[in-house]
Amino acid sequence: MKVGGSYTLPLLRQRAHELLQDPAILARCMPGCEDLKKIGPDEYEMQMKVVVSAVQGLFAGKVRITDQKPPESFRLIVEGSGKVGFMKGDGLLTLVPATVTTGVSILGSEGTEVRYEGDVQVGGTLAGVGQRLLDSTAKMIIRKFFEKLAEAGAETEQAAIVP
Amino acid sequence: MIPQNFEYSAPTSLKEALALIAKGDAKVLAGGMSLIPLMKLRLAAPEHVVDLSRIADLKSVHEDGKGEFPGGALHLGALATHFEIESSALVRSKCPLLAEVASNIGDVQVRNVGTIGGSTAHADPAADYPAGLMALEAKVHLTTAKGERTLPIDQFIVDALSTALKPNELVREIIVPVETRGTGFSYQKLAQPASGFAVVGVAARVRKSAGKVTFVRVGVTGLAGKAFRATRVEKLLEGTSGSAADIQKAAAQAAEGVDANTDLHASADYRRQMTKVFTARALTQALSRAD
Ligand SMILES: Cc1cc2nc3c(=O)[nH]c(=O)nc-3n(C[C@H](O)[C@H](O)[C@H](O)COP(=O)(O)OP(=O)(O)OC[C@H]3O[C@@H](n4cnc5c(N)ncnc54)[C@H](O)[C@@H]3O)c2cc1C
Numbered sequence: 001m002k003v004g005g006s007y008t009l010p011l012l013r014q015r016a017h018e019l020l021q022d023p024a025i026l027a028r029c030m031p032g033c034e035d036l037k038k039i040g041p042d043e044y045e046m047q048m049k050v051v052v053s054a055v056q057g058l059f060a061g062k063v064r065i066t067d068q069k070p071p072e073s074f075r076l077i078v079e080g081s082g083k084v085g086f087m088k089g090d091g092l093l094t095l096v097p098a099t100v101t102t103g104v105s106i107l108g109s110e111g112t113e114v115r116y117e118g119d120v121q122v123g124g125t126l127a128g129v130g131q132r133l134l135d136s137t138a139k140m141i142i143r144k145f146f147e148k149l150a151e152a153g154a155e156t157e158q159a160a161i162v163p
Numbered sequence: 164m165i166p167q168n169f170e171y172s173a174p175t176s177l178k179e180a181l182a183l184i185a186k187g188d189a190k191v192l193a194g195g196m197s198l199i200p201l202m203k204l205r206l207a208a209p210e211h212v213v214d215l216s217r218i219a220d221l222k223s224v225h226e227d228g229k230g231e232f233p234g235g236a237l238h239l240g241a242l243a244t245h246f247e248i249e250s251s252a253l254v255r256s257k258c259p260l261l262a263e264v265a266s267n268i269g270d271v272q273v274r275n276v277g278t279i280g281g282s283t284a285h286a287d288p289a290a291d292y293p294a295g296l297m298a299l300e301a302k303v304h305l306t307t308a309k310g311e312r313t314l315p316i317d318q319f320i321v322d323a324l325s326t327a328l329k330p331n332e333l334v335r336e337i338i339v340p341v342e343t344r345g346t347g348f349s350y351q352k353l354a355q356p357a358s359g360f361a362v363v364g365v366a367a368r369v370r371k372s373a374g375k376v377t378f379v380r381v382g383v384t385g386l387a388g389k390a391f392r393a394t395r396v397e398k399l400l401e402g403t404s405g406s407a408a409d410i411q412k413a414a415a416q417a418a419e420g421v422d423a424n425t426d427l428h429a430s431a432d433y434r435r436q437m438t439k440v441f442t443a444r445a446l447t448q449a450l451s452r453a454d
Contacts, residue, residue: 001425002425005422052323052325053285053286053287053324053325054190054201054206054209055201055324056207056208084205129204129206132289132427132428133287133323135426136324136387137323139424140322140323140324140388
């Protein structure tokens with residue numbers, strides 16, 4: 001399944017790029033992330049509890065970052081599995097300076113558009129019965145992630161500026 | 164398949180049910196049309212299932228002259244089944260769009276057991292009710308052991324399969340306006356052949372006066388992660404004479420700016436195209452019923 005889209009963060013590109021690689025921030029922003037540990041350079045281990053309506057799945061997996069071109073782009077590779085199924089995702093994230101139109105931060109209207117494009121594979125029971133809902137659920141999780149990231153970003157900016 | 168072991172309670176009062184779910188890791192069971200299959204597949208494994216079916220309070224369907232809407236409101240208890248809503252004389256005369264939507268859900272077995280509260284709480288992006296509830300600008304009455312709140316449907320449904328419901332909270336009732344006399348309505352859907360779920364579904368309400376369209380509401384389900392009101396279509400049609408050309412022009416905007424879903428059954432482009440077609444059909448029928 002192809003996924004693609006973009007989200008504009010009220011953060012400068014350098015800052016957006018840093019946040020997207022900060023394990024503490026990622027752990028906080030990934031919906032259901034219960035644990036994220038750095039296990040090597042650009043490699044993390046994670047536990048996720050995905051709760052979508054009545055469905056609950058515990059996933060254990062790995063996140064890898066490759067093709068680093070800070071602050072412009074990087075490739076994100078995610079793999080996870082649990083009792084309800086497995087998922088594999090591979091996506092290219094491109095950061096482009098942009099103008100923020102909503103949720104303008106104290107920094108003004110300079111922001112960053114994060115474009116993502118990739119492929120997600122889902123298997124097991126989850127995919128067998130949930131085909132109809134995979135696309136909308138994947139998009140929902142990605143939207144939630146960026147919303148939380150924008151929030152976390154705004155907070156850290158505030159903390160950096162207001163002593 | 165056999166679900167994981169779970170504790171089961173069937174309280175007879177709302178108060179008891181709310182106290183049980185306040186303890187955590189409980190799932191409430193309404194019609195079970197969505198929850199039971201998920202439990203059997205072990206995609207859901209709650210430790211405690213709280214069956215609402217014996218709570219008489221949640222079954223009431225009644226009219227209320229004052230309150231939520233200026234012209235009066237219908238209150239539909241969360242446990243009202245799709246069949247009860249489809250066949251209720253009160254709903255058919257006071258809010259016929261909702262009865263029409265209910266009659267389009269799944270098959271007769273599902274309609275006999277599935278509930279409006281369960282469907283709304285589940286927030287399936289392809290469920291039928293949300294299209295109607297958006298067009299009706301319905302409200303959702305929520306309750307916890309500590310208090311109550313009422314949210315517009317647009318704020319209650321947050322995204323695909325996600326709502327503003329807190330874990331200790333129940334949907335108590337859905338509130339819809341008593342329809343103004345002369346309002347035309349229609350629900351048109353392209354059903355997925357296997358389940359009946361909407362590939363796209365469009366609900367419309369319209370009013371006319373002196374040859375002009377004065378009021379338009381359009382709700383769309385199935386196209387995006389959550390159902391939405393097609394406000395561009397509404398604005399374009401309002402003030403026109405409601406001719407076939409006016410309808411086509413307005414309906415052409417139904418999928419504009421929407422991040423459309425893709426699945427095995429329909430690509431995003433096909434869904435967008437079908438949304439325009441079904442919007443035109445819903446508007447045409449609604450206008451023909453308005454007077
Ligand atoms: C074969 C089949 C075909 C179907 N076709 C369609 C269709 O064409 N269109 C359509 O719209 N739907 C369709 N459905 C879904 C059907 O409408 C279900 O009734 C609905 O999804 C869930 O309602 P329920 O009462 O069965 O809820 P349940 O399965 O009991 O519960 C669903 C979820 O909502 C929660 N919940 C239930 N009640 C409340 C409450 N009062 N407060 C808070 N949370 C609550 C539960 O905890 C659970 O997470 C179909 C279902 C089946 C099995």
